[in-house]
Amino acid sequence: MPERRQINDEYAKIAKDLIDTEDVLEHIRTSQATIVILSSDMKKMKDGRKVCGLCERIDEKYKWGLPADFTITIYEPNVRGFTEEQMRILLFHELLHIKIDYQDGEEKYSTNPHDIEDFRYIIDRFGSHWDEVTGEEPMIFRASVTINLDDQIRQNLDHLNERKSDFDE
Numbered sequence: 001m002p003e004r005r006q007i008n009d010e011y012a013k014i015a016k017d018l019i020d021t022e023d024v025l026e027h028i029r030t031s032q033a034t035i036v037i038l039s040s041d042m043k044k045m046k047d048g049r050k051v052c053g054l055c056e057r058i059d060e061k062y063k064w065g066l067p068a069d070f071t072i073t074i075y076e077p078n079v080r081g082f083t084e085e086q087m088r089i090l091l092f093h094e095l096l097h098i099k100i101d102y103q104d105g106e107e108k109y110s111t112n113p114h115d116i117e118d119f120r121y122i123i124d125r126f127g128s129h130w131d132e133v134t135g136e137e138p139m140i141f142r143a144s145v146t147i148n149l150d151d152q153i154r155q156n157l158d159h160l161n162e163r164k165s166d167f168d169e
């Protein structure tokens with residue numbers, strides 16, 4: 001089965017709220033960067049550990065098909081049972097990967113590595129066990145719908161293009 005990723009507007013709302021309110025994300029708030037939040041159905045593993053999320057910079061050569069500067073992908077099977085607060089911390093963690101530098105007045109995008117296994121900022125603020133699933137009040141994720149892959153890609157692209165024109169106005 002190929003991996004499927006879909007745009008997740010619920011996560012986008014949480015991410016926007018974080019960008020609007022958290023001081024350490026001010027560089028994103030004041031930039032032109034477009035960030036798209038995706039849900040994946042993949043059980044991604046790395047070095048024997050579950051990967052909850054991934055922040056990627058989109059290379060110029062792919063922007064014809066994915067008009068975004070960054071994507072944040074949440075691996076749904078690996079975050080099952082997360083509460084809304086844990087999802088918020090995960091999105092916060094992923095947003096901390098976004099790096100924006102200025103060169104001759106132009107924005108340059110890249111991604112930050114962690115300073116430790118997590119970001120020290122996240123651990124200092126939320127503790128190192130923030131991602132443990134306790135079974136209390138898990139967030140209800142939207143049930144994934146079965147959809148033809150081509151239709152899904154078309155829908156994602158339509159959605160992104162709508163978003164892009166909203167953004168340009």
Ligand SMILES: [Zn+2]
Pocket residue numbers: 093094097114
């Ligand atoms: Zn990370």
